[in-house]
Amino acid sequence: MSFHTLNDFLVMGGHGLYVWLAYLTTITVVVGNVLAVQMARRRYFRQARALERRLAGGTVADPGDQTGSPMKGKQ
Amino acid sequence: MSMSASLSVSQSLKAWWHKLGSPRWFYEISGPWQRLFGVLALVLLVTGTVWGLAFAPQDYQQGNSFRIMYVHVPTAIVSQSVYMLMGAAGLVLLVWRMKLADMVLSAAVPFGMSMTACALFTGAVWGKPTWGAWWVWDARTTSMLVLLFLYFGLYALRQAIPREETAGRACAVLALVGTVNIPIIKYSVNWWLTLHQPASFTLTGAPSMPPSMWVPLLINVLGIYCLFAANLIGRLKLTILERERNTQWVRALVREVSA
Amino acid sequence: MSLFAVQLRREWLLLVQSSEEILNPLVFLFLAITLFALATGGGPDTLQAIAPAVIWVLVLLANLLSLEGLFRRDFEDGTLEQLLLKAEPAFLALTAKILVHWTFSGLAMTVLAAVAALILYLPVSSLGTLLISLLVGTPALSLIGAVGAALTVGLKRGGVLLALLVLPLYVPVLIFGAGAVLEQMAGIETRAQIYWLGVISMASLTLAPFAVQAALRVSLEQ
Numbered sequence: 001m002s003f004h005t006l007n008d009f010l011v012m013g014g015h016g017l018y019v020w021l022a023y024l025t026t027i028t029v030v031v032g033n034v035l036a037v038q039m040a041r042r043r044y045f046r047q048a049r050a051l052e053r054r055l056a057g058g059t060v061a062d063p064g065d066q067t068g069s070p071m072k073g074k075q
Numbered sequence: 076m077s078m079s080a081s082l083s084v085s086q087s088l089k090a091w092w093h094k095l096g097s098p099r100w101f102y103e104i105s106g107p108w109q110r111l112f113g114v115l116a117l118v119l120l121v122t123g124t125v126w127g128l129a130f131a132p133q134d135y136q137q138g139n140s141f142r143i144m145y146v147h148v149p150t151a152i153v154s155q156s157v158y159m160l161m162g163a164a165g166l167v168l169l170v171w172r173m174k175l176a177d178m179v180l181s182a183a184v185p186f187g188m189s190m191t192a193c194a195l196f197t198g199a200v201w202g203k204p205t206w207g208a209w210w211v212w213d214a215r216t217t218s219m220l221v222l223l224f225l226y227f228g229l230y231a232l233r234q235a236i237p238r239e240e241t242a243g244r245a246c247a248v249l250a251l252v253g254t255v256n257i258p259i260i261k262y263s264v265n266w267w268l269t270l271h272q273p274a275s276f277t278l279t280g281a282p283s284m285p286p287s288m289w290v291p292l293l294i295n296v297l298g299i300y301c302l303f304a305a306n307l308i309g310r311l312k313l314t315i316l317e318r319e320r321n322t323q324w325v326r327a328l329v330r331e332v333s334a
Numbered sequence: 335m336s337l338f339a340v341q342l343r344r345e346w347l348l349l350v351q352s353s354e355e356i357l358n359p360l361v362f363l364f365l366a367i368t369l370f371a372l373a374t375g376g377g378p379d380t381l382q383a384i385a386p387a388v389i390w391v392l393v394l395l396a397n398l399l400s401l402e403g404l405f406r407r408d409f410e411d412g413t414l415e416q417l418l419l420k421a422e423p424a425f426l427a428l429t430a431k432i433l434v435h436w437t438f439s440g441l442a443m444t445v446l447a448a449v450a451a452l453i454l455y456l457p458v459s460s461l462g463t464l465l466i467s468l469l470v471g472t473p474a475l476s477l478i479g480a481v482g483a484a485l486t487v488g489l490k491r492g493g494v495l496l497a498l499l500v501l502p503l504y505v506p507v508l509i510f511g512a513g514a515v516l517e518q519m520a521g522i523e524t525r526a527q528i529y530w531l532g533v534i535s536m537a538s539l540t541l542a543p544f545a546v547q548a549a550l551r552v553s554l555e556q
Contacts, residue, residue: 002132009129012139018204019142022197023128026146029193030120030302033186037309044316048329169548224502231498235489236556244552245485249499252481252545256503259534263506267513 096173098315099324105308112305119298126291134288143201145292149299151194151219155257157187157303158222161229162254165247175311177243178318180250181233182310186303188226195219214268218261225253239318341427345434348407356438359400360446366392367450378455385454386464386515392450393443393468394475394504398497400439401479404431405487405550415554418547425543432480432546440472456515463518463528471511471531477538478503484549488556506534 003009012019094100127145134141161183168176198216199209210216229246236242319325349356370388374380408414421427447468451461482500486492514527 002130012142013133015138015140015204018140018200019128022143022146022200023124025196025200026150026193029150029189033189033302033306036185037306037313041309041313041316044313045329045332048316048320048325049332052326052329221502221505224498228499228502231495232485235486235492235495238556241552241556245549248481248545248549248552249485252478252503255541256506259506260502263509263530267509 095175096171098174098178098319099322101175102312102315105312109305109308109312112301112308116298116302116305119294119301123291123293123295123298127295131288131291132285137205140201140204143197145295147194147197147201148292149295150190150197151215152296153299153303154187154190154194154219154222156300157183157190158225158250158257159254161187161250165250165254168244168247169251177240177247178311178314179307180229180243180246182314183307184226184230184233185310186306188223188230190299191219191223191226195223214261214265217267218264221260221264222257225257228253337421338426338430341421341430342434345431349434349438355400355403356442359396359439360442362399363392363396363443363446363450366395367454371453382455382457385451385456386460386512386519388454389447389450389456389464390468390508390512390515393440393447393472394501394508396443397439397472397475397479398500400435401476401483401500402493402496404435404480404483409487409553414550418550418554425547428480428546428550429539429543432476432543435480436473436476440468440476444468444472457519460515460518463524464515466528467511467514467524467531470528470535471507474507474531474535474538475504477535477542478507481542481545481549484546484553486553487550488553507531510534 010016010020124145127142131142131145133139161180164176164179164183167173168180195216198219202211202213202216203209229249232249233242233246236245316325316328367388370384371381374384405414408417417427418424444465447464448461451464456464479496479500482496482503485499486496489495510527510530514524514531517527518524
């Protein structure tokens with residue numbers, strides 16, 4: 001341990017603001033990247049499930065099962 | 076005998092290459108890899124960060140502000156590697172028209188761009204106590220800024236082209252040209268530094284860091300690469316789901332998950 | 335080689351006919367220089383100090399403006415598609431096209447830069463370095479820029495995007511070009527920078543036509 005007290009650790013010899021600002025930013029960016037993927041994945045499954053349910057209810061036309069689709073354009 | 080052996084090796088390699096072109100195959104085998112890299116990233120990054128933040132000895136010149144190195148250097152290194160990877164993916168896409176390469180090209184941009192921006196920001200925060208200014212036109216800072224512009228170009232080009240396949244191939248050309256340019260940009264900016272700035276700005280100037288200082292750095296660098304691998308696989312899987320949303324196997328997968 | 339010559343002749347005739355495409359970027363160059371003189375107060379010392387930077391940056395931007403029209407007309411009337419289908423090899427015809435563009439942008443700007451240097455009070459002793467750096471460096475601008483122009487030719491509002499794509503790639507040319515003149519003014523040997531500009535131009539000449547060809551193929555499929 002390079003610091004003796006918790007206060008020393010937080011103040012970082014006067015450089016605390018810079019060190020903690022840099023670490024917090026990086027952690028936010030890293031966690032943000034991880035969360036972005038997870039949330040997008042959850043959103044995708046929620047929407048796809050809703051669509052499947054509506055298809056099962058027959059409220060919308062079935063797009064048809066395709067075995068291997070070419071890449072689709074954006075809407 | 077050796078002829079047939081090498082033939083079968085080349086055949087299985089060829090089969091592997093063809094499989095790699097199949098998004099479904101990639102989706103199905105990549106789950107365990109994503110988990111492996113994710114766990115590795117978590118362990119390495121927590122170890123390296125705690126070690127660097129609390130246990131590494133203080134730098135005799137810079138005091139504690141040098142601890143920013145443990146977040147600044149890994150993000151800077153990985154952001155350059157990600158661009159290089161996109162150049163390679165661009166080459167694969169243009170030569171072999173592999174779908175997965177196109178997906179790598181679009182899935183790697185958010186991670187690379189955010190890491191570049193993060194490295195620039197932490198560099199500025201590190202610069203304030205070290206150089207006395209938030210922004211210094213130092214060679215590495217400037218190269219990183221140009222890299223951010225290169226990332227933004229890729230992002231903007233993809234947004235501007237409505238057809239996905241065309242956008243992918245356009246980005247492939249741009250990423251390739253950018254990758255060829257990066258070494259020249261770095262060299263020229265380095266040369267420019269010797270012209271305009273006194274050469275006293277060496278951040279990691281300590282010629283021989285003790286192991287207690289560089290080992291956590293190495294751990295964090297490895298950790299961020301694992302994080303990139305896990306994140307890229309996650310984004311690729313998502314892209315596959317979106318692009319193949321009308322195929323039988325994706326619809327079956329959705330029904331399976333909801334059941 | 336005859337394909338190259340034919341293409342060269344065709345491009346030359348077309349460009350000579352459309353004078354506004356040649357003139358507009360050159361007028362822009364001088365207009366922007368005037369703006370700089372007005373904004374800085376026109377003091378000879380200030381202008382002299384920033385002259386290499388101003389001239390090089392504005393040459394970069396004027397070149398960028400001229401690039402927008404490089405492929406547009408041929409793209410719209412279908413000539414480009416024919417060229418990519420029929421010309422063998424296509425990259426040779428494209429190289430001819432870019433070279434003709436360079437004579438009316440890079441080369442013309444190099445000649446006019448002498449006037450620009452005069453009105454910005456650049457020392458006469460530095461004029462040679464400025465002209466040589468422009469002469470050796472501008473081919474790279476046209477060649478690298480052509481890749482960006484080829485990528486954005488099919489888009490309706492490609493102008494700002496073109497700048498975003500191409501300007502970061504211009505960084506080395508700008509650094510060596512403006513750096514050579516600055517060092518010459520400080521009395522330092524500048525041959526290395528000129529060589530570097532030559533290296534970048536030669537590398538662009540060998541690689542860029544292939545990238546332009548690939549980019550045009552992509553643009554034509556949309």
